[in-house]
Amino acid sequence: MSFDLVLFGGTGDLAWRKLMPALFQAFRHGSLPAGGRIIGVARDPLSDEQYRELIRSRFDEVEGSKRPGAGEFERFAQLLHFLRMDLSQPADYQRLGELLRQRGADVVVMYLATAPSLFACTVEQLAAAGLNTPNTRLVLEKPLGHDLQSNRAINETVRRVLQERQIFRIDHYLGKPSVQNLFALRFGNALFEPLWRRETIANIQISIAEDLGVEKRGAFYDSTGALRDMVQNHALQLLCALAMEPPINAHADAIRDEKLKVLRSMKAWTPQALSQHVVRGQYGPGTVHGESVPAYTEEPGVRPDSTTETFVALRAEIANWRWAGVPFYIRTGKRLAGRDARIVVSFRPAPHAIYRSPGNGANRLVIHLQPKDGLELHLLAQAQDGKQAGRVQQQLTPVHLDLDFDKRFGSERVGAYERLLLDVIEGRLNLFVRADEQEEAWRWVEPILEHWRNEAEGPRPYAAGTWGPSASSAMIARDGNCWLEEC
Ligand code: NAP
Numbered sequence: 001m002s003f004d005l006v007l008f009g010g011t012g013d014l015a016w017r018k019l020m021p022a023l024f025q026a027f028r029h030g031s032l033p034a035g036g037r038i039i040g041v042a043r044d045p046l047s048d049e050q051y052r053e054l055i056r057s058r059f060d061e062v063e064g065s066k067r068p069g070a071g072e073f074e075r076f077a078q079l080l081h082f083l084r085m086d087l088s089q090p091a092d093y094q095r096l097g098e099l100l101r102q103r104g105a106d107v108v109v110m111y112l113a114t115a116p117s118l119f120a121c122t123v124e125q126l127a128a129a130g131l132n133t134p135n136t137r138l139v140l141e142k143p144l145g146h147d148l149q150s151n152r153a154i155n156e157t158v159r160r161v162l163q164e165r166q167i168f169r170i171d172h173y174l175g176k177p178s179v180q181n182l183f184a185l186r187f188g189n190a191l192f193e194p195l196w197r198r199e200t201i202a203n204i205q206i207s208i209a210e211d212l213g214v215e216k217r218g219a220f221y222d223s224t225g226a227l228r229d230m231v232q233n234h235a236l237q238l239l240c241a242l243a244m245e246p247p248i249n250a251h252a253d254a255i256r257d258e259k260l261k262v263l264r265s266m267k268a269w270t271p272q273a274l275s276q277h278v279v280r281g282q283y284g285p286g287t288v289h290g291e292s293v294p295a296y297t298e299e300p301g302v303r304p305d306s307t308t309e310t311f312v313a314l315r316a317e318i319a320n321w322r323w324a325g326v327p328f329y330i331r332t333g334k335r336l337a338g339r340d341a342r343i344v345v346s347f348r349p350a351p352h353a354i355y356r357s358p359g360n361g362a363n364r365l366v367i368h369l370q371p372k373d374g375l376e377l378h379l380l381a382q383a384q385d386g387k388q389a390g391r392v393q394q395q396l397t398p399v400h401l402d403l404d405f406d407k408r409f410g411s412e413r414v415g416a417y418e419r420l421l422l423d424v425i426e427g428r429l430n431l432f433v434r435a436d437e438q439e440e441a442w443r444w445v446e447p448i449l450e451h452w453r454n455e456a457e458g459p460r461p462y463a464a465g466t467w468g469p470s471a472s473s474a475m476i477a478r479d480g481n482c483w484l485e486e487c
Pocket of ligand 1: 010011042043044113114116142
């Protein structure tokens with residue numbers, strides 16, 4: 001199968017930090033179909049050779065084992081081409097059309113790795129130039145829009161010129177091996193299904209903590225914030241994977257239909273819930289891994305008086321038979337105490353205690369997403385040491401069953417973008433988000449944005465290198481619960 005992958009924004013941060021390394025890995029693994037062409041597009045007047053050199057120089061920043069070896073980059077570089085285009089200029093699309101028609105590849109992927117403000121105009125111009133053919137696939141990066149209205153506007157533009165089966169909305173969390181294992185855990189094994197419900201589960205935590213700040217993306221982040229950047233997409237997709245009913249098969253729409261039902265069942269926000277169950281924060285100066293770091297408002301590209309949130313913690317509920325009354329806590333933030341994305345499923349305690357309780361620390365499943373990829377089942381056991389012998393009511397000790405997927409399957413597993421790019425080329429939609437899912441997620445977060453717009457009080461400050469504002473711990477403590485690192 002031949003393919004052309006047109007990378008709009010081919011010189012941008014996403015292209016060289018994520019997409020090119022992923023395409024190179026797919027090439028190295030032999031999984032990129034032969035007969036492919038990768039066409040970088042931007043306004044710089046680069047030749048193919050200059051573009052190859054630009055990409056080669058960027059690979060120096062890629063981590064060791066993922067860097068091309070001698071001769072490897074030269075072979076990969078044969079796939080790379082460059083086309084200078086200004087996406088606001090209709091004439092430039094004619095030149096793209098000529099380049100694509102000369103070859104007539106079986107599949108043409110248009111990957112929009114540009115600012116979202118260019119999405120609608122690019123899609124309209126592609127159609128005007130006749131480049132929305134049945135073999136076209138369009139990839140849209142997140143965040144798709146700024147709110148429900150802008151999200152709808154982009155989706156409507158795109159659906160006027162392409163069918164839904166041709167549209168690949170990226171949420172790269174869905175491409176992570178750890179997230180695919182979450183689906184495998186739930187729908188490949190019968191073990192947990194009888195327990196996966198309100199009668200046995202007390203609460204679920206989804207925590208996506210980053211120790212990095214905004215790096216070189218201060219201006220982008222400042223107009224986005226944690227709710228739009230992480231909660232509306234990644235965190236809610238994880239929540240769907242945890243809460244959805246088993247799909248009738250593994251087809252894309254069967255999975256997306258079930259995710260959509262979860263989003264539609266999210267309990268609507270009330271004024272009281274908005275003030276008690278949502279915490280926003282912004283990091284001040286602090287120390288991360290022993291290094292002093294500046295406040296968010298001192299980062300390059302960030303407005304000095306910015307009220308953009310770099311932290312969100314919230315308590316959600318799903319109003320359906322399986323989950324009614326079970327709190328789902330979501331927390332995400334930048335410059336936290338560590339880089340750690342995990343899900344904690346806490347089960348209800350034994351209904352009748354015959355042992356002396358050891359307190360918290362057991363009865364839960366911890367699903368590690370990154371950097372560790374694995375599962376821990378926290379149980380109680382009897383240590384049976386000499387000191388306890390002969391006691392009537394023995395003390396139980398928390399123990400872990402620990403499954404490390406990197407150790408089990410090797411750390412050279414297919415990365416998220418590699419997997420998703422291959423899925424686009426091969427036309428698999430399972431790990432992409434449908435328009436209605438996205439709209440429903442925006443509908444649910446919009447009252448929070450609205451509440452913040454009208455609230456005099458800005459985000460709560462927290463010191464970089466901590467787990468966020470104390471109000472986040474207080475929020476979860478009101479239910480008698482705690483974030484995993486506090487329990
Ligand atoms: P970026 O570094 O600013 O890159 C933008 C790219 O678009 C550059 O190649 C730029 O090249 C090109 N471009 C801008 N205006 C253009 C025009 N009028 N015509 C043709 N090309 C134009 O942005 P980014 O960080 O890569 O982000 C790209 C998209 O990915 C955004 O939607 C972002 O939200 C999303 N995303 C990024 C990341 C990330 O880690 N970077 C993660 C997730 C999602 P020229 O200026 O030379 O034309």
